[in-house]
Amino acid sequence: MSSTATVSDFIVDRLHQWGVERVYGYSGDGINGVMSALRRAEDKITLVQPRHEELAAFMACGHAKYTDRPGVVVTTSGPGAIHALNGLYDAAKDHMPVVAVIGQQARLSLGSDFQQEVDLESVFQDVGAYVQTVMAPAQARHVVDRALRIAEAERTVTCVIVPNDIQDAPMAEPPASHGATWSGVGYRPSRRLPADTDLGQAAEILNAGEKVAILAGAGVKDAVPQLLDLAEALGAGIAKAVLAKTMIPDDAPGVTGTIGLLGTEPSDRMMRHCDTLLMVGTSFPYAEFLPESGQARAVQIDIDAANLGLRYPTEVNLHGDARATLEALRQRVEPKTDRAWRDDLQEQIEDWWDTVAARANTEADPLNPQKIFWELSARLPDNALLAADVGTATDWYARFLKIRGGVQGSTSGGLASMGNGVPYALAAKFAHPDRPVIAMVGDGAMQMIGNNGLITVAKYWRDWSDPRLIVLVLNNRDLNQVTWEQRVMEGDPKFESSQALPDFDYDRYAEMLGLTGVRLDHPDRVEAVLDDALAADRPVVINAVVDANVPPLPTHLEMSQVKGYMQSILKGDPEAGAEIRQSLKAMAAKYLKR
Incomplete structure (x- = not known):
């Protein structure tokens, strides 16, 4: 980057280094410096201009959902930033990596009740796992790097707030002095695997079950073959939270369809009669559609420890990557020879699709x-x-x-x-x-x-x-x-x-x-x-x-x-x-x- 580059030029170039090819945003004087930098870098990053910042934030969330890459929304200060909140909350609630680059009034104006001045750090603290205002050019490097890395690693929303005078300031690297930070680019997710003892206990529960039900959420996106393989061995049915609707094919054996308020009769019946429950990658909120407490022995798999044991009293909680954990469980599970439960579920599934056709x-x-x-x-x-x-x-x-x-x-x-x-x-x-x-x-x-x-x-x-x-x-x-x-x-x-x-x-x-x-x-x-x-x-x-x-x-x-x-x-x-x-x-x- 040239010695005449601005902080905004650095931010745009750093996004490009992180693999960002497209951002969704709407201009305003609070973000003009970043918009100028995007104009200068059109060969690297494309700006898509929707008609409203809420649309832009929804698009950034959608981008993350359809690409598995971070979405980026760029908004001006004050009202533009506030307009984006709904789409950012959408991303946060669905665990999507989205970075918001938000303009702010000049540093010397902050605290003076200046036009369009809003305490953006306070506004975004609830929706953002990392919210930081760039107060000096040399700070931009680690703020942008942390925002991208945290968004990807934690699958969440982060916010980079940039006062408009900082946007046009000359970029400066961190000084060689105490307190400076030299951050770097890049993140690759690891495959977390639960302890062998926990995997063994989970397999014992699944092996003992005669009527196994599986509830799969969006966390199974990269583990569908492994999920179907385990379900086949267990003779289990698979119900889907709505975000997993298209992840697991409806024509796969044992798939009972969606669950809950938007659910199917086979999913409801399975949950009412199962004796064992395996939940994978889901924080499905409606506990009334799960087995009654005490009805089923339960195992849960989730990469986010905060979701474990949240909706149902699980005996074994497996904190791990869905694909790796399902593969490890499959090695410990004994294929069931009695297929009565699965056969009954399949009959209910076929009857349900006939009902759907009739209702349609x-x-x-x-x-x-x-x-x-x-x-x-x-x-x-x-x-x-x-x-x-x-x-x-x-x-x-x-x-x-x-x-x-x-x-x-x-x-x-x-x-x-x-x-x-x-x-x-x-x-x-x-x-x-x-x-x-x-x-x-x-x-x-x-x-x-x-x-x-x-x-x-x-x-x-x-x-x-x-x-x-x-x-x-x-x-x-x-x-x-x-x-x-x-x-x-x-x-x-x-x-x-x-x-x-x-x-x-x-x-x-x-x-x-x-x-x-x-x-x-x-x-x-x-x-x-x-x-x-x-x-x-x-x-x-x-x-x-x-x-x-x-x-x-x-x-x-x-x-x-x-x-x-x-x-x-x-x-x-x-x-x-x-x-x-x-x-x-x-x-x-x-x-x-x-």
Whole structure:
């Protein structure tokens, strides 16, 4: 680097040395120095400009999810930094490595209540595992290095705050004096393996079990063959947390599907009847969907010790890398000859997929959203990348897509934030411009920030070698997931002032942006619309006008939920007649399978 380089030039060059090729950001006077450095280094790092800092932070999180590399978001000071918080919390809750480079007012202004001055270290302390303000040029080296290394090693969020006068200051190396630090570039993850004694005890529990259930989370991403091998030896079933939805193929033996509020009946039944539980790489939060305390002997594997024993009283906690630990366990596990448990699970799994098909083909007004997902399932390209937004879109994603190997997808898991779908899809497309990408988004999320994201799609899509990006909008004019929660959990009818959304022509808006827009409002057109979208020469927005009264049925209804649902109807729900009809159709579909 030249002797005239600024601190900003150093930061950008250091990001490049760490392997960063793309950052997501929005300009402002608080970050102008870094933006100038990015302009000077366009041959090394590409700046992607979304329409809002929240989109940029979501994209950085999506980048980490679809590449396994740190995502970087660059924002200005004050409001720009605050806008990014939601996307950063999304990354932190899902254990994604993301680095935020944030502008700040000049050092001499700090403490004077200057315009856009915010105590950013305090603001970001909760979301960031490492938050540091660069107060001197010679400090920049170790701050950037630590931010990248901690983000990668701990799979978390870190923040580098840079006052605007420091950004343009000449870069200086640490002096040869006491107190100086000379840091370096690079990190490679190690393979942590639990102690032999603990592995032996875990194997004893698994060998003794007659009805073994496995709950797998996102931590199995690089250990799926090892997980399937162990499950086959144990004759176990595998339930998936939603972040592991696409990691483990649904057509693999014993895979019962997702679990919990978004779960399947086979997963629920397995947890209710198992005598042994193995949890791998998951911090699944809903303990009520796990075996009752004392019902099952339990073993847990996790690279993060804070997750061990967190949700269930485990007998043996294995602090280790999922792949290495599963391989070590497999060597100690005795293959079970009695396959009655696995055979029973497989029968339940096959029956469930028949039920899903039947529910997808029940009539609705004007269109059953489940049908779109079911028909899409068979049409997913082998290398497709999926992004599911939060809401009923996640319900249908979790239950109605039958995933094959090679397809990769995600949603906002720990934070469960609306608005992630379109920016995730954009990040996936920038990272893999040669692969088709599909976002599944509710109309509430589209009206929050998804429509803004389409402007970014329109700006960049011609740069992608495969232009296929489908945004499937579930247009039911309702904040649908919360409407159903109000009915079942609160016993309240639909609150129109809170839940009703204005209609919007998403297809016509897409056409205005130079994309392809399609209105889908009849079941007979579902297959043709999906086929055309997957063959299009540009991004496609499908405005799917769907029935808000198709219920996202839980795997089992507690009496309190049944009472709440009935109370909501008796209190005068404006959609009472339609919702009762659709609920009855959904429940009857289980018994009227084609």
